[in-house]
Amino acid sequence: MSDSPSLIMIQFLSWVADRPRSYAETMEAWRTSCPRLSVWEDAVIADLVRLEGEGGRAVRLTKRGGALLAAQNQTMASAPARSARDRRAAFGAQHD
Numbered sequence: 001m002s003d004s005p006s007l008i009m010i011q012f013l014s015w016v017a018d019r020p021r022s023y024a025e026t027m028e029a030w031r032t033s034c035p036r037l038s039v040w041e042d043a044v045i046a047d048l049v050r051l052e053g054e055g056g057r058a059v060r061l062t063k064r065g066g067a068l069l070a071a072q073n074q075t076m077a078s079a080p081a082r083s084a085r086d087r088r089a090a091f092g093a094q095h096d
Contacts, residue, residue: 009039009042009048016061017061026040047065
């Protein structure tokens with residue numbers, strides 16, 4: 001995984017952090033057969049999530065995963081808010 005986490009990785013980590021998640025629930029929501037969207041596998045390999053509890057059935061953030069999510073949330077909180085007009089203008093400039 002690169003130094004800057006992908007948006008889907010941040011979404012996945014946020015989803016895991018939101019409330020207790022079972023392995024079955026996580027697989028139902030996040031498993032994919034597309035090798036380009038392997039967020040579960042990437043998170044496990046990067047030591048961002050782990051299985052714990054009885055029989056490894058609970059999905060939890062690791063310290064590293066929690067730190068990465070906290071850093072990303074800090075970055076987002078400190079970023080200047082952009083108005084809808086600014087976002088539309090930026091989008092239009094990209095698609096001209």
